[in-house]
Amino acid sequence: MENIEFNVGIDKLSFFVPNYFVDMTDLALARAVDPAKFHIGIGQDEMAVNPATQDIITFATSAAAQILSDEDKKQVDMVIVATESSVDESKAAAVVVHGLLGIQPFARSIEMKEACYAATAGLVLARDYVTLHQEKKVLVIATDIAKYGLNSGGEPTQGAGAVALLVTANPSILKLNADNVALTQDIYDFWRPTGQAYPSVDGKFSNSVYINAFSQVWDEYCRRYDATFSEFSAIAFHTPYTKMGKKALLPKIESENETIQKHLMDQFEKGIVYNRRVGNLYTGSLYLSLISLLENSELLTAGDKIGLFSYGSGTVAEFFSAQLVPGYEKHLRKAEHEALLNQRVRLSIEAYEAMFESKIDLNHNDSFDDPTLYSISEIKENHRLYRTK
Known part of the structure; x- marks a missing residue:
């Protein structure tokens, strides 16, 4: 099967995380765990944490506002918000985000x-x-908030934030190829029934399903497109915790020569720099890793082919590729992203636990004083009102 060629892809991209984090050494010591289990065992150094006045809508709006020009807002014809942390069972978060961003009214908005x-x-x-x-x-x-509960097995793989991607013709960063291979399996490795506060997780089973899913879609991709690892300059992975992608990649490249193995693993490490400091973004994890790869790799050049492995428990997995556009590096936001991460407030475990337990009661009218550019300003008549610039 031949890859279909067209020039459409990612013109702009950025991420946003809340202004608070937990250091994983602090969390490990508070939970009577060897810090190496978190830093080395799962590959996490910091974990993003959000106050109750910030949610998936404020994250999404903040991420998108960084990249959208006034002209973009006139040309955006569709707003798509992907999340597993929805704040409403009926109204799409995209509808609210559309309004907060001031995008032209004749656009389709879906979740x-x-x-x-x-x-x-x-x-x-x-x-x-x-x-x-x-x-x-x-x-x-x-945009998502990954929460598993205090003192739970999944606690060190929590996180929060959003990634925004602007898709256009003649993109400035990445051209998306039409070579997607998807896999669906009805499996309960991670699920959260309606009304259940935190997910149910079969951790070891979920790891094995992820690894097997990558193996299956990669093998099928190779069968359809006669592909090899040698044609990829890097592969970005969905990253619930940073060791996960490595566990999937290593078995598949063990038969490759040492040069290919080392190159792909070195690039993999560049793709988890930001993820190590943020934690799990659920729907945004793959794309945070992509941003990390683009902004931290010193080896990528225009024309390079990058593979992307997407995975969602339950399960759907997909492998596809993209190619770097000449001059892509001029359209990245490395300085802004590093500043965002470096300026966050490190929480004590006591402050983190209090923030974790804090909730907003939608049945009680209230107002809030969160100075963040986009935040929940008021609860009125059972709905959220947001502060904007």
Whole structure:
């Protein structure tokens, strides 16, 4: 099967995380765990934490606001929000984000769900839509809050934040190839029934399902496109914790020569620099890793082919590729992203636990004084009102 060629892809991209984090050494000591279990065992150094006045809508709006110009807002024809942390069972978060951003009114706004995978479905929809409407743009946002409960097994793999991707014709950063291979399996490795506060997780089983899913979609990708690892300059992975992608990649490249193995593993490390400091973004984890790779690798050049592995428990997995556009490095936001991470407030464990337990009661009218640019300012008549600039 031949790869279909067209020039549509990611023109702009950015991420946002809340202004608070927990150091994983602090968390390990508080939980009577060897810090090496967190730093080395799962590969996490910091974990993003959000106050109750910030949610998936404020994250999504903040991430997108960094990259959208006034002209973009006039041309965006669709807003897609991917999340598994929805704040409403009916109204799409994208509708609220659309309004907060001031995007032109004649746009379609939808929310998509399939665990951590949905942003990839949104990206494919955006690519195909722009292919048919070359003058239009589509905003895809992955936004989530990963919470498992205090003192739970999943606690060190929590996180919060959003990634925004602007999809256009003649993109400035990445051209998306039409070589996607998807896999669906009805498996309960991670799930959260409606009304259940935290997910149910079969941790070891989920790890094995992830590894097996990558193996299956990679083998099928190779069968369809006669592909080899040697043609990829890097592969970015969905990253619930940073060791996960490594566990999937290593068995598949063990038969490759040492040069290919070392190159792909070195690039993998560049793709988890930001993830180590943020934690799990669910739908945004793959795309945070992509940003980390682009902004931290010193080996990538225009024309390089990058593989992307997307995974959502339950399960849907997908492998696809993209190619770097000449001059892509001029459109990255490394300085801004590093400043965002470096300026956050390190929480004590007591402050983190208090923030974790803090909730907003939608049935009680209230106002809040969170100075963050986008935050919940008021609860009125059972709905959230947001502060904007």
